[in-house]
Amino acid sequence: MPEVKSRDVxxxxxxxxxxxxFIRPKKPEPLPIFLNRGRIYVLPTSFGLFLAGxxxxxxxxxxxxxxxxxxxxxxxxxxxxxxxxxxxHLLLSGLCINTLHAEPVHAGQNMQLRMRFEAKGARDRQxxxxxxxxSEEKFNLLAREQIEISVSITTVRRGWMQTGRMRISTxxxxxxxxxxxxxxxxxxxxxxxxxxAQAPALPEAQGEGSQARMHxxxxxxxxxxxxxxxDAKKQIAWKASARGEHLLVREYETQTAKxxxxxxxxxxxxxxxxxxxxxxxxxxxxxxxxxxxxLRLPQEFIASGSGMEQRHACLRALALMPHV
Amino acid sequence: MLLQLPGSLMAVFILIxxxxxxxxxxxxxxLRFLLVMFLGATVMSSYNxxxxxxxASAALLAMLALKPFETHSQRDAKSLLGFSLxxxxxxxxxxxxxxxxxxxxxxxxxxxxxxxxxxxxxxASWRISLKAAASSALIALPLAMVGFWLxxxxxxxLWGLPQNALSGGGLGDRMDPSQWLDRLSDDRIVxxxxxxxxxxxxxxxxxxGPVLIHFDGNAxxxxxxxxxRPRPELKNDVDSIHYEVMLEPTATNDLLVLDLxxxxxxxxxxxxxxxxxxxxxxxxxQRYEAVSSLQPRFVAPLDDLTRILALRLPEELxxxxxxxxxxxxxxxxxxxxxxxxxxxxxxxxxxxxxxxxILGRDSADDFLFNTKxxxxxxxxxxxxxxxxxxxxxTRVVTGFAGGRYNQLGGYWMLYGKDAxxxxxxxxxxxxxxxxxxxAAVAPENILDTLEEGAESETFTESIFRSTINTSDxxxxxxxxxxxxxxxxxxxxxxxxxxxxxxxxxxxxxxFMIGAGIALAITLMLLLRQRREDLHEVExxxxxxxxxxxxxxxxxxEHEPASExxxxxxxxxxxxxxxxxxxxxxxxxRYTQWRYENKEFDSGEIKQxxxxxxxxxxx
Numbered sequence: 001m002p003e004v005k006s007r008d009v010x011x012x013x014x015x016x017x018x019x020x021x022f023i024r025p026k027k028p029e030p031l032p033i034f035l036n037r038g039r040i041y042v043l044p045t046s047f048g049l050f051l052a053g054x055x056x057x058x059x060x061x062x063x064x065x066x067x068x069x070x071x072x073x074x075x076x077x078x079x080x081x082x083x084x085x086x087x088x089h090l091l092l093s094g095l096c097i098n099t100l101h102a103e104p105v106h107a108g109q110n111m112q113l114r115m116r117f118e119a120k121g122a123r124d125r126q127x128x129x130x131x132x133x134x135s136e137e138k139f140n141l142l143a144r145e146q147i148e149i150s151v152s153i154t155t156v157r158r159g160w161m162q163t164g165r166m167r168i169s170t171x172x173x174x175x176x177x178x179x180x181x182x183x184x185x186x187x188x189x190x191x192x193x194x195x196x197a198q199a200p201a202l203p204e205a206q207g208e209g210s211q212a213r214m215h216x217x218x219x220x221x222x223x224x225x226x227x228x229x230x231d232a233k234k235q236i237a238w239k240a241s242a243r244g245e246h247l248l249v250r251e252y253e254t255q256t257a258k259x260x261x262x263x264x265x266x267x268x269x270x271x272x273x274x275x276x277x278x279x280x281x282x283x284x285x286x287x288x289x290x291x292x293x294x295l296r297l298p299q300e301f302i303a304s305g306s307g308m309e310q311r312h313a314c315l316r317a318l319a320l321m322p323h324v
Numbered sequence: 325m326l327l328q329l330p331g332s333l334m335a336v337f338i339l340i341x342x343x344x345x346x347x348x349x350x351x352x353x354x355l356r357f358l359l360v361m362f363l364g365a366t367v368m369s370s371y372n373x374x375x376x377x378x379x380a381s382a383a384l385l386a387m388l389a390l391k392p393f394e395t396h397s398q399r400d401a402k403s404l405l406g407f408s409l410x411x412x413x414x415x416x417x418x419x420x421x422x423x424x425x426x427x428x429x430x431x432x433x434x435x436x437x438x439x440x441x442x443x444x445x446x447x448a449s450w451r452i453s454l455k456a457a458a459s460s461a462l463i464a465l466p467l468a469m470v471g472f473w474l475x476x477x478x479x480x481x482l483w484g485l486p487q488n489a490l491s492g493g494g495l496g497d498r499m500d501p502s503q504w505l506d507r508l509s510d511d512r513i514v515x516x517x518x519x520x521x522x523x524x525x526x527x528x529x530x531x532x533g534p535v536l537i538h539f540d541g542n543a544x545x546x547x548x549x550x551x552x553r554p555r556p557e558l559k560n561d562v563d564s565i566h567y568e569v570m571l572e573p574t575a576t577n578d579l580l581v582l583d584l585x586x587x588x589x590x591x592x593x594x595x596x597x598x599x600x601x602x603x604x605x606x607x608x609x610q611r612y613e614a615v616s617s618l619q620p621r622f623v624a625p626l627d628d629l630t631r632i633l634a635l636r637l638p639e640e641l642x643x644x645x646x647x648x649x650x651x652x653x654x655x656x657x658x659x660x661x662x663x664x665x666x667x668x669x670x671x672x673x674x675x676x677x678x679x680x681x682i683l684g685r686d687s688a689d690d691f692l693f694n695t696k697x698x699x700x701x702x703x704x705x706x707x708x709x710x711x712x713x714x715x716x717x718t719r720v721v722t723g724f725a726g727g728r729y730n731q732l733g734g735y736w737m738l739y740g741k742d743a744x745x746x747x748x749x750x751x752x753x754x755x756x757x758x759x760x761x762x763a764a765v766a767p768e769n770i771l772d773t774l775e776e777g778a779e780s781e782t783f784t785e786s787i788f789r790s791t792i793n794t795s796d797x798x799x800x801x802x803x804x805x806x807x808x809x810x811x812x813x814x815x816x817x818x819x820x821x822x823x824x825x826x827x828x829x830x831x832x833x834x835f836m837i838g839a840g841i842a843l844a845i846t847l848m849l850l851l852r853q854r855r856e857d858l859h860e861v862e863x864x865x866x867x868x869x870x871x872x873x874x875x876x877x878x879x880x881e882h883e884p885a886s887e888x889x890x891x892x893x894x895x896x897x898x899x900x901x902x903x904x905x906x907x908x909x910x911x912x913r914y915t916q917w918r919y920e921n922k923e924f925d926s927g928e929i930k931q932x933x934x935x936x937x938x939x940x941x942x
Contacts, residue, residue, distance in 0.1 A: 047402045054406050058413055064482050066608055066810050068472075069425045070416040073432065075471030077409060079464035080436060083846055087460075090850055123851075127443055173456045174436060175402075175443040 008046035010178065018165065018182055028162060028186035033097040034120075035168070040181045042089050044081075048176035051081055081176045088179035091128070091170045094121040098146070100163070100187045104315070106280070107194040110152040113163060118146045127172035132163065158193040158276070158319040162186065192280060192315045193273075199281040202260055202291070224248040259304055260286050260293040262314075276318050283314045297321065336366055340389045360390060381414040398442060405438045420609075422802050433457050466845045470838040476831045477811035495533040495578070495722045499745060500543035504701045508678055510740025515580055515724060516570040516800050518735040524565055526726070527767070528618050530583040530746065530758065531738065533723035535597035537630075539712075541638040542687065544705060544720045553596035556755075558586060559621040570803055571610045577601050580723060582616035583758060589614045590812065596630075597719075611808045622755025626717060634717035634750065642688040642709055649713035659716045659751050666710060667764035670703070676766030700762040700770065704745040707761040717750035721758070725770055732790075733797040744770060861929060864936035865914055875941045885911045885918070896942075903942055910935060 007015070017023060024039045044052065055078045062070035098116045105111045113132065119125050119141040126140045132151045139149055155161060162185075169180035224240055227247035240248045262282050267275045279295065286293040287306065294304035295314045302313055340363070363386045367379060388411060391404045412428030436457035437450070444453070495507075515531060536544035565582060569589070579592050579600040589612030592600045600614070626634075637646075652662060673696055680698035683690040688709040691702050704720050711718040725744035727736040746760040763770045818834060869879050872892065879888045889911030896904035913932050917924050924932070 047406075050403070051406050054409055058409065060482075061413065062416075063475075063478050065417070066477065067416050067420065068807050068809055069420045069428070070413050071475075072425070072468060072472050073409075073412055073416070073428055075475070076429075076432065076461070076464050076468035079467035079471065079842075079846075080460045082467065083460065083463050083850070086847065087850055171443050172440075173443070173460055174439040176439065 010043050010046055010049070014041065014043060014178075014180060023182070025182060025184055028184040031097060031100055031185050031187060033183055033185060035092055035095040035097075035181045035183075037089070037093055040089055040092050040179055042085050042177055042179045044085070044176060045171055045178050048081060048084075051077075051176055055081065080174065084174045085177040085179075087173050088170055088177045090123065091125045091172055092168065092179045092181055094119065094123070095125065095128075095141075095168065095181075096120055097168075097183060097185065100185050102189050104190040104192050104312075104319075105155060106192045107155050107158045109155060111155050111161075111189065111191070112150045112152050113189075114148055114150045116146055116148045117141060119143055125170070127170050129169050129171075130166060131169065132166040155191045157323075158191050158321075159323065160188040160320075161191045162188060190316060190319060193276045193318050193321075194280070195284060196274070196277040196281040199278050199285070202282055202285055202289070203262070203266070223251050225251055260291050261296065261304075262286070262293055263296045264298055265296065272324050276321055280315060280318050283311060283318070287311045336363070356390075363390060381417065384410060384414055401438070401442060405435055405442075409435060420807050421799065425806075429461075433461050436460050463846055463849045466842040467839065470835070470842040473809075473814070473817070474831075474835045474838040476828065476835065477814050495574075495576070495743060497534055497536075497546040497548075498543050499536055499701060499705075499720065499722055504699075504743070504745075507743045508699065508741050510743075512572070512740050513737055513796065514572050514574070514740055514742070515727070515738040516730075516733075516735050516796075516803075517582075517727070517738070518568045518733075520566040520568070522565055524582065524618055527763070528583075529725060529727055529736070530721075530744070530760075531580040531724040532583040532585065532598060532721060533578055533580055534721075535599060535748075536720040536722060537597075537633050539637060539705075539708070541641045541685070544708075547597075547633060550596040551599070551601060555594045555596050555598060557623040558584075558617065558755075559623055563618050565616050565618060566613070567616070568611065568613045570800065570808065571606060571612070573608055574606045577603070577605055579606070579610065579612060579614075581614050583721075583723070584620045584756075585614055585616045586620070587615040609803050609807045611804070620755065625752070626750050631717050631750075634719050635712050635715065637709060637712050642686045642713070644686075644689040644693055645706070645710050646713040648692075649710050653714040659711070659749050660757070662714055662716065663707075663711070663749060663759045666707060667759070667761055670761060671764050674698075674703075674765050676762065676769050700745045703762040703765065704747050704760075707747050707759065711747070711749055719748050719756075721746055721748055725760075725763075730793045730797055730800075732793050733800055735800065737796055860933050861914070861917055861936075864933040868910065868936045868939060871939065871941055877941070885915045900942055906939065907941075910939060 023041070055074055058070065059074040059078070061067075062074050096118045098118050100113060100115045102111050102113045115130070117128075117139075122143045124140075124142050128139050128141060130137045130139070130149055130151055133153050135151050135153065137149050137151045139147060141147055151166075153163060164184070166183045166185075167180050168183060169178055171178045224237055225248065227236065227241075227249050231249045235249045237248045237250050260282075262279055264275065264279065267278060270278060283293065283295065287308075287310070290306065292304050292306045293310070293314070295302040295317065297317055300317050302310070302317060305313075340359070364383070367382045367386050388404070388408055391400075391407075408431075412424075412431050415424050415428060418424075433454075434457075437453045440456040440460075441450070441453040517531075534546050535550070537547045537550070538545040564586060567582060569580065571580060579589050579602055581589065581600045584598050585594055585600060588594045589600055592602045592612070595601055602610075652665060656662060656665070670692075675697045676699060677697050678699055680702060681695045683695065683702070687702075688706040691698055691706045692710070708718045708720050722743070722745045724738045724742045725746070726742050727738040729735075730737055744760075744762070746758060746762070748756040748758055751757045760770070818831075872879060877892050877895070879885075883891075889908045893904035893908045896907065910932075914936070917929070917932060
C-alpha cells in the first residue's frame with residue numbers, strides 16, 4: 001500500500017465540508033461518472049495560502065514604494081497562482097470514470113478496486129490522484145486515453161459493499177491549488193464471508209468414496225497409448241513417439257472427487273456468523289482438495305459440483321445470508 | 325541581488341551555497357550554529373554594524389543561503405521557495421533596471437520550476453518542470469499586465485522608506501569643504517532633462533537646488549524657515565522655458581528645477597527661495613514638468629529679515645577680505661560692477677582644481693590671498709563673504725550646472741559630478757542676480773563647454789561617448805516606460821477613456837473589467853487543446869453529428885453510421901421524406917468514404933464535405 005500523506009489544513013477542511021448540503025454528489029450514482037464543473041471544487045493548498053501571504057506582503061511593499069518592477073513581479077506571481085486554480089480545475093473537468101470492478105475477497109482482506117478512467121477532450125491530464133479510504137494512487141492520463149487504476153480498500157463485512165466516497169484530485173501544475181471531486185459509484189461489490197481460522201477437518205464424504213478414473217488431465221501419469229483423432233497436441237509424448245512408429249499420447253489418472261455435503265443444519269451448535277465462516281472455510285478447503293461438494297443453507301441448496309464456479313456460487317450464497 | 329553586495333560577502337555566500345550543494349547531509353547542530361553566527365558577523369561587519377535596508381537585504385540573503393542546510397522535507401523546501409521570492413524584491417529596492425528585472429524574472433521561473441517539481445511524484449526531469457513553469461509564467465502574463473497597468477495605485481505611500489534608503493545625488497542642507505569632494509567625482513546620472521521649444525544656452529543651464537544663507541565661518545547652511553514662507557512675486561517674463569525632468573532618487577525633498585522656476589512641478593511647491601519642495605523624499609524616479617524664467621525680475625524690495633540674514637558674517641573672521649571689500653565698495657558701490665571686478669580679479673590669478681589645499685580658520689582670506697586654488701565651493705563661499713563684507717546681500721545656491729547632450733534621445737544628462745555652487749546677489753530693482761565666480765575662472769569645467777569642441781575629440785572618444793549616449797538613452801526609455809508609471813500616469817492613461825480615477829469605485833470597476841478580459845485570454849490559452857489531425861471529411865462529419873445532436877438526434881457511440889441513418893430517417897419519414905432521404909444518402913456516402921475501399925477523387929471529397937457542412941436538420 002502506498003504511503004499515506006498527512007493531510008494539509010485545506011484538505012481536512014474539504015473533507016469536513018463534503019457533508020454540507022450543497023456539496024455534490026449526495027447519493028451514490030451509476031457509472032459512468034462524468035466529472036463536470038458542477039462537481040469540481042477548487043481551493044488553494046496550504047502552501048498556496050502561505051504563498052498568498054507572501055504575495056500580499058510583496059504587493060503592499062511594492063505599491064507603497066511604487067516600485068514598478070516589484071509590482072510587476074508581485075502581480076505575475078499572483079497571476080501564476082491564480083491561474084493554477086483554473087488549471088487544476090481544467091485538469092479534472094472532462095474526466096470520466098467508466099467502469100469499476102473488483103475480484104471478491106474475504107471480509108477483512110484488502111480488495112483491489114479496478115477503475116477505468118478516460119480523459120475526454122484533447123487535454124493531457126497529469127498528476128491525478130485517487131484517494132480511497134487510506135490508500136491513494138497517482139496516475140497520469142494523456143488526451144483521449146483510458147487507464148485502469150487499482151486501489152485497495154479494506155473490507156469489513158460480508159455481503160454487498162459499496163466503495164463509499166472516493167476523491168479524485170490534482171495539485172498540478174504548481175502545487176498551489178487543489179481541485180477535487182467526490183465520486184460515489186453505486187456499484188455493489190461482493191465480499192465473501194471471513195474464513196474461520198482454525199476449522200475442523202471437512203465432514204466425511206458420503207456416497208461411493210474414492211475411485212480412480214482415467215482422465216486426460218490429472219496428476220499421476222498412468223500410461224501411454226496410441227494417438228487418436230481429437231487428442232490435444234500438448235498431450236502427445238513427443239520423446240516417446242520419436243522412438244516408435246506411432247504418435248503416443250500420455251494418459252493420466254485423477255482422483256475422482258469425493259462427494260461432500262456441507263450442511264448448515266449440522267452446525268447448530270455454533271453461533272450464526274461462526275457457522276457462516278466455518279462453511280466458507282470448508283468450501284474453500286473442499287475446493288482445494290478437489291472434492292465435489294454441495295451446500296445446504298436455510299433458504300437455498302446448491303447442488304453438488306466443483307470448480308471455481310461452484311466455489312463462487314457457494315461463497316456468494318454464504319456472503320448474502322441475511323445479517324442478524 | 326547578489327551582485328549588489330560587497331565583494332567579500334558575495335564570495336562567502338557563493339562558498340556556502342556550493343557547500344550546501346555538495347554536502348547534502350544535515351550538518352550537526354553546533355556547526356550550523358557556528359555558521360549562522362559567522363555569517364551574521366560577516367554581514368554586520370560589511371555594513372559597519374549599521375542596521376538599514378542594505379544590511380537587512382544582505383541578512384535575508386544570508387538566511388536564504390543557510391536554509392538549504394536544514395531543508396530536508398517538502399515542507400522546508402516549500403517555505404524556502406516561498407521566502408526566496410523576497411530576494412528579487414529586495415533587489416528591486418536597490419536597482420530597478422532592466423537587468424535586475426530580467427534576472428528576477430529568471431528567478432521567478434526557477435521558483436515556479438521548484439513548485440512544479442515538488443508536485444512531481446517520481447523524480448521527473450527538470451525539462452518537464454521547466455516546461456510547466458515556463459508555460460505557467462507565460463499564461464500569467466496577461467493577468468499580470470492588467471494588474472500592473474490597472475490595479476489602483478497609491479498616490480501617497482502608507483509608510484515611508486527608511487532614511488538611509490537611497491543616498492543618491494541629493495544635495496544636502498549644508499555645504500562644507502570636505503563633503504563636496506566625493507560628490508564631484510560621482511559618475512551617476514542625477515538629472516535627465518528635455519526642453520520643449522526653446523532650449524537655454526549652456527551658460528544658462530543652472531539647476532537650482534537648496535539655497536544656503538547661514539554662514540558659520542566654515543559651512544554654509546540652509547535656512548529652514550524659508551521653506552514655509554511664501555515666495556516673492558516675479559514680473560511676467562516672456563523668456564520662459566518649458567521642460568521636463570526625470571530625476572533619479574535623491575532621498576531629499578528637493579526637486580531640481582532650472583534657475584529660476586516660475587511654475588512649480590506637479591505635487592510640489594515653490595518656497596521663498598524658489599526651491600521646489602515635495603512632501604516625501606524622492607525615493608523613486610520622479611518625472612515632472614516645470615516652467616522657468618531665464619531673466620527673472622523681482623517685484624518687491626528685499627524684506628528685512630532676509631536682508632539681515634544675507635548680510636550676516638561671523639564678526640572676527642576674514643579681516644583681509646572685509647578690508648578689500650570695503651575698499652572696493654568705496655570706489656564703486658554698484659553691486660554688479662563690484663561682482664565683475666571680483667571676477668576679473670580671480671580670472672587672472674586663480675586656478676580651478678579639485679585638489680585644493682585645506683583652508684585655515686579665515687577660510688576666505690586664506691583662499692583669496694594665499695592658496696588661490698580650489699573648486700566651486702571655495703569660489704562661491706569666498707565671493708559671498710566678500711560681497712557681504714561690502715554690504716551687498718548675498719546667498720549661496722547649490723545645484724547642478726552644465727550637462728551633456730544625448731543626441732539619440734534629445735535630452736540633457738547631468739551627473740553627480742556636475743554638482744555646483746554659485747551665488748546670488750541682491751541688486752535693487754532687479755532682485756536676486758546669479759553670479760558664478762567659478763565659471764569666470766574655468767567655464768569649460770563648469771559648463772562642459774569642452775565637449776563642444778568636437779573636432780578635438782578622437783575617434784575612440786567619440787565611440788565611447790556614443791556608447792554612453794545609447795546606453796543612457798535605453799535606460800531613460802526604460803525609466804520612462806516602466807519606472808515612471810505611477811498613480812498620476814495611471815490617471816492620464818484612463819482619462820481619455822472617460823474614467824474618473826479619483827473615484828475608487830470606478831477604478832475598481834476598470835480593474836475588474838481588465839482582469840475579466842485577461843482572464844478570458846488566460847482561459848483561452850489554458851483551453852488551447854491539441855488539435856486532432858483529422859481529415860476534412862471526418863471534421864465535416866463531426867459537425868454534421870453535432871448538428872443532429874442539437875436536434876436531439878444523438879448518434880450513439882456504438883452505432884454505425886448506416887444504422888444511425890436508418891433510425892433517424894424513420895423519424896423524418898413521416899414529416900419530411902426528402903430530408904430523411906438526404907440523411908440516408910449523406911451517411912451512405914460517408915460510410916463509403918470511410919469504410920469501403922472506394923476511391924474518392926478530390927471533387928467528390930469536396931462535394932461530400934460541403935454537403936455535410938451545409939446540411940440543415942429540421
